[in-house]
Amino acid sequence: MARLFPIRHVIGYIFSLILSVVGLGVVFWDFNPTAGLWILIVCALIQASLQLVLFMHIGETDNKKTLYFNIAYALFVGLVTIFGTLFTMLWGW
Amino acid sequence: MKINDSLPLEYRTEENSNKIFGFWLFLGAEIALFSTLFAVYLTLWNRTGSGPTGKELFELNGVIWETFLLLTSSFTCGLGIHAMRLNLKKPMIVFFVITLLMGLGFLGIEITEFVNYVHEGATLQTSAFLSSLFVLLGTHGLHVTMGILWGAGILIQVGRQGFTDETANKSFIFSLYWHFLDVVWIFIFSFVYMKGLM
Amino acid sequence: MKWDEFFVTGEPMIYAAMVSIVVVSLAILIGLTYFKKWGYLWREWLTTVDHKRIGVMYILAALIMLFRGGIDALLMRTQLAAPEMKFLDAQHYNEIFTTHGVIMILFMAMPFVIGLMNVVVPLQIGARDVAFPRLNAVSFWMFFFGAMLFNISFVIGGSPDAGWTAYFPLASLEFSPTVGNNFYSLALQISGIGTLMTGVNFIVTILKMRAPGMKLMRMPMFTWSVLITNVIILFAFPVLTVALALMMFDRIFGSQFFTMANGGMDMLWANLFWVWGHPEVYIVILPAFGIFSDIISTFSKKNLYGYKSMVASMVVISLLSFIVWAHHFYTMGAGVMVNGFFSITTMAIAVPTGVKIFNWLFTLQKGKISFTTPMLYAMAFIPIFTIGGVTGVMLAMASADYQYHNTMFLVAHFHYVLIPGTVFGVLAGMYFWFPKIFGFRLNEKLGKTAFWLIVVGFNTAFLPLFFLGLSGMTRRMYTYSADTGFGPLNMVATIGAFILAIGFVVLCYNFYWSFRYSPRDENGDPWDARTLEWSTPSPVPVYNFAKVPNVKSMDALWEAKVNGVPLYEEGPYEPIHMPNNSGQPFILGVIMFFLGFFLVFSWFIPAIIAGIGVVVMLALRSFERDHGYHISPEEIAATEQKLRGDSV
Numbered sequence: 001m002a003r004l005f006p007i008r009h010v011i012g013y014i015f016s017l018i019l020s021v022v023g024l025g026v027v028f029w030d031f032n033p034t035a036g037l038w039i040l041i042v043c044a045l046i047q048a049s050l051q052l053v054l055f056m057h058i059g060e061t062d063n064k065k066t067l068y069f070n071i072a073y074a075l076f077v078g079l080v081t082i083f084g085t086l087f088t089m090l091w092g093w
Numbered sequence: 094m095k096i097n098d099s100l101p102l103e104y105r106t107e108e109n110s111n112k113i114f115g116f117w118l119f120l121g122a123e124i125a126l127f128s129t130l131f132a133v134y135l136t137l138w139n140r141t142g143s144g145p146t147g148k149e150l151f152e153l154n155g156v157i158w159e160t161f162l163l164l165t166s167s168f169t170c171g172l173g174i175h176a177m178r179l180n181l182k183k184p185m186i187v188f189f190v191i192t193l194l195m196g197l198g199f200l201g202i203e204i205t206e207f208v209n210y211v212h213e214g215a216t217l218q219t220s221a222f223l224s225s226l227f228v229l230l231g232t233h234g235l236h237v238t239m240g241i242l243w244g245a246g247i248l249i250q251v252g253r254q255g256f257t258d259e260t261a262n263k264s265f266i267f268s269l270y271w272h273f274l275d276v277v278w279i280f281i282f283s284f285v286y287m288k289g290l291m
Numbered sequence: 292m293k294w295d296e297f298f299v300t301g302e303p304m305i306y307a308a309m310v311s312i313v314v315v316s317l318a319i320l321i322g323l324t325y326f327k328k329w330g331y332l333w334r335e336w337l338t339t340v341d342h343k344r345i346g347v348m349y350i351l352a353a354l355i356m357l358f359r360g361g362i363d364a365l366l367m368r369t370q371l372a373a374p375e376m377k378f379l380d381a382q383h384y385n386e387i388f389t390t391h392g393v394i395m396i397l398f399m400a401m402p403f404v405i406g407l408m409n410v411v412v413p414l415q416i417g418a419r420d421v422a423f424p425r426l427n428a429v430s431f432w433m434f435f436f437g438a439m440l441f442n443i444s445f446v447i448g449g450s451p452d453a454g455w456t457a458y459f460p461l462a463s464l465e466f467s468p469t470v471g472n473n474f475y476s477l478a479l480q481i482s483g484i485g486t487l488m489t490g491v492n493f494i495v496t497i498l499k500m501r502a503p504g505m506k507l508m509r510m511p512m513f514t515w516s517v518l519i520t521n522v523i524i525l526f527a528f529p530v531l532t533v534a535l536a537l538m539m540f541d542r543i544f545g546s547q548f549f550t551m552a553n554g555g556m557d558m559l560w561a562n563l564f565w566v567w568g569h570p571e572v573y574i575v576i577l578p579a580f581g582i583f584s585d586i587i588s589t590f591s592k593k594n595l596y597g598y599k600s601m602v603a604s605m606v607v608i609s610l611l612s613f614i615v616w617a618h619h620f621y622t623m624g625a626g627v628m629v630n631g632f633f634s635i636t637t638m639a640i641a642v643p644t645g646v647k648i649f650n651w652l653f654t655l656q657k658g659k660i661s662f663t664t665p666m667l668y669a670m671a672f673i674p675i676f677t678i679g680g681v682t683g684v685m686l687a688m689a690s691a692d693y694q695y696h697n698t699m700f701l702v703a704h705f706h707y708v709l710i711p712g713t714v715f716g717v718l719a720g721m722y723f724w725f726p727k728i729f730g731f732r733l734n735e736k737l738g739k740t741a742f743w744l745i746v747v748g749f750n751t752a753f754l755p756l757f758f759l760g761l762s763g764m765t766r767r768m769y770t771y772s773a774d775t776g777f778g779p780l781n782m783v784a785t786i787g788a789f790i791l792a793i794g795f796v797v798l799c800y801n802f803y804w805s806f807r808y809s810p811r812d813e814n815g816d817p818w819d820a821r822t823l824e825w826s827t828p829s830p831v832p833v834y835n836f837a838k839v840p841n842v843k844s845m846d847a848l849w850e851a852k853v854n855g856v857p858l859y860e861e862g863p864y865e866p867i868h869m870p871n872n873s874g875q876p877f878i879l880g881v882i883m884f885f886l887g888f889f890l891v892f893s894w895f896i897p898a899i900i901a902g903i904g905v906v907v908m909l910a911l912r913s914f915e916r917d918h919g920y921h922i923s924p925e926e927i928a929a930t931e932q933k934l935r936g937d938s939v
Binding site for chain 1: 100104110113114117118120121122124125127128129131132133135136153157160161164165167168170171172175176179181184268269272273275276279280282283284287288290291
């Protein structure tokens with residue numbers, strides 16, 4: 001039975017639950033909005049990396065450099081789209 | 094056909110290894126897709142017109158359950174792949190069935206939530222905020238729906254054929270998809286619900 | 292909905308078009324039946340998964356669309372030839388400039404480029420096919436039926452009329468109440484999904500399917516440009532997918548993304564459109580750069596100057612292309628920071644592009660240049676494209692752009708980059724690789740005649756527009772009065788457009804002439820070229836390479852010819868594994884067409900049925916067990932014997 005629950009996966013799961021609870025925390029305790037937002041950003045990024053590395057095994061093949069490059073490029077485009085849109089349409093007036 | 098025995102079953106043929114690689118690229122495109130939806134949501138989220146704001150609308154209970162179900166299903170999906178690599182068919186199927194059931198549970202809560210919103214008069218047509226909320230959540234929900242159908246189809250094939258190059262490959266690619274949907278949900282949880290309720 | 296709303300009525304020109312569509316369709320059906328070609332069409336083309344045939348179908352579709360878009364252009368130029376023309380009314384003119392733009396960019400330039408990629412890339416890297424041949428067929432049929440859905444709007448329901456950029460609020464239900472822009476959102480969506488899958492397919496192909504020894508830095512420049520283009524496709528097209536989906540929700544389901552009330556933000560559409568739209572410009576131009584690089588190096592008999600800097604500049608362009616989009620709407624009223632930032636990034640793109648121009652010039656320097664038709668296009672490209680590039684830098688300056696914005700100056704600028712860049716590029720590529728696919732060259736004399744007509748016609752048509760723009764003529768106005776003084780230059784431009792059109796007619800005649808009379812090519816390498824695709828016999832057999840080539844340097848075929856480095860190892864043939872043909876991609880395309888069509892008219896129940904059909908097709912594919920077939924060594928030997936007249 002124990003071999004069905006490898007330690008990496010269990011740790012990943014526990015961490016993701018903890019990080020979600022921390023995320024919930026910003027609603028229950030009155031943080032100032034900026035601090036709350038930063039907590040959310042950090043927690044979400046750690047959780048996403050946990051999934052990528054522990055669950056999706058991004059680093060397990062010879063392709064890993066290309067795969068990391070793929071994710072990095074996607075994040076570049078994604079962040080440019082999000083922050084560029086906010087910059088152009090809201091902040092830059 | 095080149096076969097490399099040192100790799101897990103799902104990677105062994107060149108074609109299957111390429112499929113996994115190609116799917117990762119597709120997930121890169123999905124990151125761009127959801128980023129655009131987030132860009133739209135974050136631009137419009139306080140443009141509520143005459144409709145309700147997020148703070149008035151969101152209910153924490155449903156969101157907590159949704160998050161718990163999806164996180165756990167991602168965990169069990171990973172366990173399913175682990176069991177597959179140990180060549181244990183029955184545990185793999187059990188883990189995948191749990192995964193899909195939790196996915197269904199998630200969808201059930203999300204649909205109930207949508208119905209409640211509409212009953213409170215918050216529809217797709219009400220305001221820019223609600224349009225972007227429904228489309229962002231709906232796109233994720235549609236992905237989950239497709240995932241459930243796809244996963245069920247793969248389970249049938251694993252049940253019939255056992256672990257072959259092909260079924261192992263399909264199951265692994267499905268697991269990538271499912272984990273990815275969990276990642277998207279984490280961002281929805283954080284930047285739609287938590288940020289909205291803050 | 293009444294029937295007279297369903298079909299477009301009241302225009303003699305459209306009635307004539309309807310009649311001709313019916314006549315041509317009937318002629319095709321009768322012809323296919325009479326010559327008993329239905330089986331051939333289905334087995335050899337509609338169900339094919341062969342990258343070469345898919346490429347040919349892409350290019351054929353692109354040529355047809357070139358003529359549709361070209362006729363739109365001639366209609367527009369006729370209307371503008373003189374002041375107060377009554378040839379087209381305002382609404383008709385709006386529809387025509389909209390369809391001209393959409394068709395030329397998305398249904399002509401894109402498929403032409405993708406068609407050449409399909410034909411050439413696997414051959415250049417020594418592969419037997421693309422990574423996912425079946426997916427490739429799906430991509431093609433999604434594109435094809437998307438294009439058909441768009442074109443059908445001409446006679447059913449009405450064409451979109453809000454410009455190819457479809458800015459809101461003009462494209463909203465309030466100001467464009469016909470179903471025209473529904474066609475726009477759904478047709479582009481369907482073909483866009485196909486393009487996205489092409490992106491995945493070609494990245495995997497180029498990164499994973501290269502022949503042994505073909506390191507990344509040994510790849511031909513066209514393959515490099517295709518790799519980078521597909522990276523841009525992969526990350527830019529999802530943005531279009533979202534933008535089009537939101538447009539569809541606004542127009543069909545009443546959401547409030549881009550509306551003027553309830554918090555909607557009309558300019559958010561423009562923003563999303565150009566987040567995709569600017570990378571799109573590089574998607575159609577980079578492969579042309581690659582084509583010119585290969586052609587210039589082949590016909591100068593030199594290897595490409597500055598190979599590494601060519602690659603580096605394309606990588607830089609691909610990154611910069613994602614951070615310049617707001618230069619398309621400087622006049623929106625954003626602050627100094629926004630316009631300043633996007634001005635600087637836009638001007639920065641001129642640097643890597645300039646690097647490429649100099650590399651081409653240095654490749655030509657002291658080369659043994661032969662002026663073939665493809666080379667003529669490449670030589671014309673360099674100076675004319677530079678005019679387009681330099682006027683682009685003028686437009687990049689936000690404060691100056693307030694003067695040029697939405698004038699004919701802009702129209703002249705982007706035609707000066709897209710025509711010498713993309714159109715000359717794909718035409719050059721077509722002349723260059725044509726013998727690889729069909730086994731004979733297009734006639735050089737006719738090719739050169741067409742070239743001169745096209746170059747002279749193009750410059751006559753578009754150079755005047757710079758001056759018209761500077762003197763205040765805005766784009767998209769359907770007529771003007773005589774006292775504006777725009778008349779004479781417009782007349783010159785119209786004459787140029789017709790010279791350009793004659794050039795394309797000559798180009799078509801060249802196909803006919805060459806199919807009949809052109810001498811057949813003997814050795815598969817008619818241009819004395821440098822890269823792997825020319826080491827195969829022409830026409831290329833279905834398996835491409837009888838033996839997988841062994842690459843030891845850049846320009847491997849040239850090395851083999853000059854220094855005698857063998858490309859293929861001695862020894863017997865081995866069986867080749869090939870994918871089976873399938874009708875599923877075609878059927879999926881048909882269902883997507885109907886799904887789109889029903890949604891255009893908000894017929895939800897048929898649309899849901901078609902949607903279920905799509906899911907069923909996906910399930911069928913998942914449950915299908917198809918392991919392809921093998922070609923035996925004896926069969927390979929026989930084929931090679933027949934094509935080469937000897938054995939390798």
